Amino acid sequence: MFVSSYLQSITPTANYIAGLAxxxxNIETERQFAFDYAxxxxxxxxxxxxxxxxxxxRKTT
Known part of the structure; x- marks a missing residue:
């Protein structure tokens, strides 16, 4: 099954070093991931x- 999707980078902030969306x-959702300096x-x-x-x-420590 193919799901139409795209990736987009999230602009780093004081709290997050990197991220992506x-x-x-097809399932009408967007998930964002962000990675902090720790x-x-x-x-x-x-x-x-x-x-x-x-x-x-938070997914990991």
Whole structure:
């Protein structure tokens, strides 16, 4: 199964060293990943039809 998607880099900030966004058109979601200076990974998801984001969730320490 192929899912239409794209990758986009997220601009670094004082809190995040790097990040990327993956948007999946077929399932109408976008997931963002960010990496902080301590090496932690954070993720959140957006529901494209209504534009609502979930809160950032830390994946590793």
């Amino acid at each position: 993956i948007r999946f058109y 090496g932690n990974i954070y993720t959140r998801m957006k529901n494209l039809p209504n534009g609502e984001w979930t809160n950032w969730e």
